[in-house]
Amino acid sequence: MPELPEVETVRRGLEPYVTGAHIDTVALKRKDLRFPFPEGFASALEGATIESTSRRAKYLLFRLSTGKTWLSHLGMTGTWRFEDFKFQDLKVGEPSRYYEPTEDRKHDHLIVELTHPEHGAMKLIYNDARRFGFMELFGDDAESAYLSELGPEPLSNAFNAAEMAERFKGKKAPMKAALLDQKVVAGLGNIYVSEALHRAHIRPDISAATLVLKSGAPSKRLEDLAEGVRTVLIEAIDAGGSTLRDFRAADGNSGYFQHRFAVYDREGEPCPTPRCKGVIKRIVQSGRSSFFCPVCQH
Numbered sequence: 001m002p003e004l005p006e007v008e009t010v011r012r013g014l015e016p017y018v019t020g021a022h023i024d025t026v027a028l029k030r031k032d033l034r035f036p037f038p039e040g041f042a043s044a045l046e047g048a049t050i051e052s053t054s055r056r057a058k059y060l061l062f063r064l065s066t067g068k069t070w071l072s073h074l075g076m077t078g079t080w081r082f083e084d085f086k087f088q089d090l091k092v093g094e095p096s097r098y099y100e101p102t103e104d105r106k107h108d109h110l111i112v113e114l115t116h117p118e119h120g121a122m123k124l125i126y127n128d129a130r131r132f133g134f135m136e137l138f139g140d141d142a143e144s145a146y147l148s149e150l151g152p153e154p155l156s157n158a159f160n161a162a163e164m165a166e167r168f169k170g171k172k173a174p175m176k177a178a179l180l181d182q183k184v185v186a187g188l189g190n191i192y193v194s195e196a197l198h199r200a201h202i203r204p205d206i207s208a209a210t211l212v213l214k215s216g217a218p219s220k221r222l223e224d225l226a227e228g229v230r231t232v233l234i235e236a237i238d239a240g241g242s243t244l245r246d247f248r249a250a251d252g253n254s255g256y257f258q259h260r261f262a263v264y265d266r267e268g269e270p271c272p273t274p275r276c277k278g279v280i281k282r283i284v285q286s287g288r289s290s291f292f293c294p295v296c297q298h
């Protein structure tokens with residue numbers, strides 16, 4: 001499932017080609033993905049210009065000249081790709097490359113014809129085999145049920161140890177669950193929670209409250225964790241980005257899978273922390289795997 005860095009990688013792939021583009025036609029191949037498309041979705045998009053392409057947590061946001069925002073969530077297998085473009089110089093390549101490119105057109109659910117002032121006409125296609133993705137249209141962020149409840153964006157100044165201490169105070173829930181709570185930090189999923197906890201040398205199964213001092217201030221370890229979250233996300237975005245640029249010469253593998261994780265999905269392998277002799281362990285928390293090093297995460 002794409003997490004924040006993968007969605008940001010997609011956004012960076014789309015941005016140069018869709019920002020400034022005019023939406024000529026929108027063809028829906030079905031009425032729903034995970035949820036039904038909003039009423040009048042296609043006609044609300046047609047004729048609009050995409051003024052900006054941004055991201056909040058794992059949501060892609062296309063701000064339109066009509067004042068509406070078009071939201072896209074990729075679910076498990078959602079991808080965006082370009083077809084029928086005339087431009088030769090794909091500066092950052094196709095947007096969906098963190099995910100294996102699909103040839104299966106029966107899962108193409110939305111086809112958007114765009115004209116960009118510089119790049120000309122192109123088709124932007126949404127493909128989603130498992131259909132856990134969804135789309136929405138809204139006037140401002142407060143209007144979107146998906147965005148209005150979100151906690152701070154982890155790469156913004158709003159996310160910091162003091163803010164986390166506020167949320168973790170008195171929380172008996174294990175670290176991992178506390179970090180997966182989208183009100184604490186928006187956009188973290190199973191993979192990068194494991195990675196951030198390893199980076200900060202914190203076990204996923206201790207209670208969140210143990211990282212808050214009696215005064216309510218964040219402990220040094222909570223500060224390390226806030227830093228760890230930011231670092232693993234930035235490194236993953238950078239890895240996706242560099243794989244993006246190299247893609248055409250590469251073997252077709254995606255940035256997502258080429259990115260090397262320290263603990264995620266590495267059960268039984270040696271811990272990459274310098275001088276640590278630990279072996280990565282897997283435990284199941286709330287039905288999902290957590291990976292950690294029992295030696296350097298304590």
Ligand SMILES: [Zn+2]
Nearest residue numbers: 271276293296
């Ligand atoms: Zn270790």
